[in-house]
Amino acid sequence: MRIIVTDEVSAEGLALLTQEPRIQLDVKLGLSKEQLLEILGEYDVIITRSGTSVDRDVLDAGKRLKIVARAGVGIDNVDVDYASSKGVIVINAPFGNTNSAAEHALALLMTFCRKITIANASLKSGEWKRAPFTGYELRGKVAGVIGLGKVGGRVATRLKAFECEVLACDPYVSVKRAHDLGVKLVSHDEIYKNCDIITLHIPLNDETRDMISAREFGLMKSGVIVINAARGGIINEQALLDNLNSGKVLGGGVDVWSEEPPKSDLLRQLIGHERLVVTPHLGANTHEAQINVAVDVSREIVNYLDDQPMESAVNIPRFDMALMDQMRPFLNLMNVICEIGVQLLDNNVDKVSFGYSGSIAHYDCTPLTVTGLSSLLNRVVDQDVNMVNATLIADQMGIVVEENKSTSCDAFSNVITLIIEGGGKKRTVSGTLFEGAPRIVRLRDFSIDFSPEEHMLLLHYIDLPGMIGRIGTIMGTHDINIASMNLGRREKKGEAMVILSLDSAVPLQVVEEIRTATDASFIKPLHLKSVSCSRGRGL
Template sequence: MKVIVTDEVAPEGLALLAQDPRVEMDIRLGLKKEELLAIIGDYEAIITRSGTNVDRDLLDAAKKLKMVARAGVGIDNVDVDYASARGVIVVNAPFGNTNSAAEHTMALLLAFYRNITKANASLKSGEWKRAPFTGYELKGRTAGVIGLGKVGGRVATRLKAFECEVLACDPYVAVKRAHDLGVRLVSHEEIYRNCDIITIHTPLNGETLDMIGEKEIAMMKEGVVLINAARGGIFNEQALLNALQTGKVAGAAVDVWSEEPPRTELLKELIAQQRLVVTPHLGANTFEAQINVAVDVSREILNYLDDQPLENAVNIPRFDLTLMEQMRPFLNLVKVMCDLAFQLVDDNPAKLAFGYAGAIAHYDCSPLTVCGLAAILNLVVDQEVNMVNAPLIAENMGIVVEEHKSTRADAFSNMVTLTVEGQGKRRLLSGTLFEGAPRIVRLRDYAMDFSPEGHMLLLNYIDRPGMIGRIGTILGTRDINIASMNLGRREKKGEAMVILSLDSAVPPDVVEELRNATNATFIRPLNMTSAGRSRGFTG
């Protein structure tokens, strides 16, 4: 895999890629956009930080691109939606700089409350002044944390250690998480109205852009202190400047900006404010964090090459990593079932329904569904399909995809059912795991029990004496050995279904001979080796 690195990334992390013979890595820093567009078509992965804009132009030029690896938390410099449409996986490193960002938030807050920057400048200039730099304690203050994710949660814990009362607002976290952190979940309005300190830890998106502006600041207590070490643009910078000038906001500490480096007159005026502590986007700039994020994204590239689950893909549904070992066999089961089901239909599917019954239904099964969808579409369309673009391709093809779950299961502790509909026909099969291996336990309305093998043959015919003998004789005369057989039927002398596992493939002329000899209503040779064609979970 050819990998290009376009921003400064810790060499300790890149060493993982450098020592892998499958990876050819080029470090090209400081490229102009035109220069990058001219060469990106040769690469399958790009490692960036915030200095490279992975936009439509770049993605269109990157004909071979499989992965965008953002060595950091934020992905606002990556057009994730367009990358998804092109089947490009986007990964980031959401945990590598978590601790650094949390500690920097506290450093900014303490620097403001204890006048560190002003006292430092005064003493270095030769002065010895103490009274002008009298500060305030954090103890007893009410702090509001907006965004209780990995960074916000760590900040909340540290504020608690300073004996602050901590309120938190995050519509995407459970009450239990807040309880575990010892904080109280409240609304945005309660944060604005009641907190002495407000610190924000959310991503930058359409929902959070200019989230705190004139209206929100007007609700706040007089003399509030605001902290932003998350993303530039979450605070409306004009509103923040106005509030600092009027004294509504007693002070602020800011590490991130809507434009980096800041060039506008607004940002220059804001940065010059005496009651504002500023740093040039240093939240993730610790040696430990830089190594961590580089290691994390390098490991994701290696996981992709090894066909292993990607832990930090932002545009692929993924399992809770604590469940991965339990769920991995089900990924294989779904892919095998999809391969088998596709070979039983003659037309492209119009509807796919995935059903999960038993203990598995207690968990998020969407990665299984998307994995199965990708496996089927890889057999239908010419372009490469993976878990990134499978839902969009299905939508464009007019394929309806459904998922059903039930914690009740009759005969098995876990069962997966796939229904394929198209051109007025419907094919149903159910599978489960025996000792971790896929087993098919139902085809249509026949109870079956067989392990999918490389070469198989399925027949439907009217059951009558001597039919199995005819089949065996024909196959035997053509030197095709039967490894195993599974027979299902509804009633005596009614329609029967037989699945044969064979040591070799059945040629077309033998298929026709068997059809005529048995008056088969349906006969289909099956080749299960194609299950490996889908990259499944990782893309």
């Protein structure tokens, strides 16, 4: 894999890539767009910060491009939608600067409360004044944290250490998460009405843009302190200036702006306001954070090479990171199930249904569904299909995709079921995990139980005496070793399903010989690449 680095990224953080023998890393800084377009076709991955615009022209020039890696949180410089349409994975490093951002928010708060900046300027100018710089303690204050994710959670913990009462608002976190942090979950309006300090830790999107405007300031207590180290545009800047001027807002700290660098007269007035501590978007600017974000994107690239789930891909559905270790085996199980299912259907695929039964149904199963869909489509289309473009390609092909969930499961704690329909035929495969390894428990309407192997042979025939012997004799004649055999049947001397696990592939002439000898109604050799690959990785 060839990787190009086009912006200044911590060399220490890229060490994981420079030490990887499968990777050739080229650092080429200061390229013009024309120079980048000329050479990008040679690379599989581009690593940037904010200095390189990865637009349509760049994505079109990257003929081999598989990953765009942004060593930082924001992806404003990447055309994510167009990258997704081309099957290019976009990754960022949303957690590498978590601690840095949390500490910066607290630094803004403490700096304002203890009047550090103006006291510092006064003393350096030769003055010795104390009374004008009387500050405010945090102890006993009610602090409101809007957004209780990685950064907000750390800020809440630190505010608790300062003996603040902490209220939090975040519709996407559980009551347990808030309880673990020692904070109380409340509504947005309760934050505005009851808090002495309000600090923001949420992304900027259509839902949050201008989220705090004239109405919200109207609900706030007089003398409130406001901190924004999240994203510019969440607070309406005109409303903030108006309430600073009126005295409703005592003051605060701002690190982020709707326009960076700021140019408008409004922003100049805000930045120059005597009761506002301001910084030029420094939340992630620590030596440790710069190393961390480079390490994070490097690790994701190695995960891609190793066919492991990518936790920070912005255009791939993903599980909560806390669940990734538990879910990783299910991704492997899904690949195995889909490899079996697609080989059993000889017609074009019209509909695919993914079923989740048991405790797994309590969670978001979208990543499993998209993983399965990409595994299926890679067998039936010429282009490269991955978790980024699988849903789009299925839609273009007219394939109906369904997802069904049930928390009840009779025999197993978790079962994944795939149903593929096409040409009037239907194929069903169900699997579970046994001690972390995939196990198939149903094929069509036969209950069966076997561990999938790289080479297998599936056949249906009428269960009569001597059939197993015939199969074994033919295999032995052709020097094909049977590692194991599993039988499923509905009734004595009825139709039986046999699964043979083999040490090597079965030639087609041998398949036909067995078909004739057993009068098989269905026979199919299976090759499961995912089984051999996962064993090569030691899973």
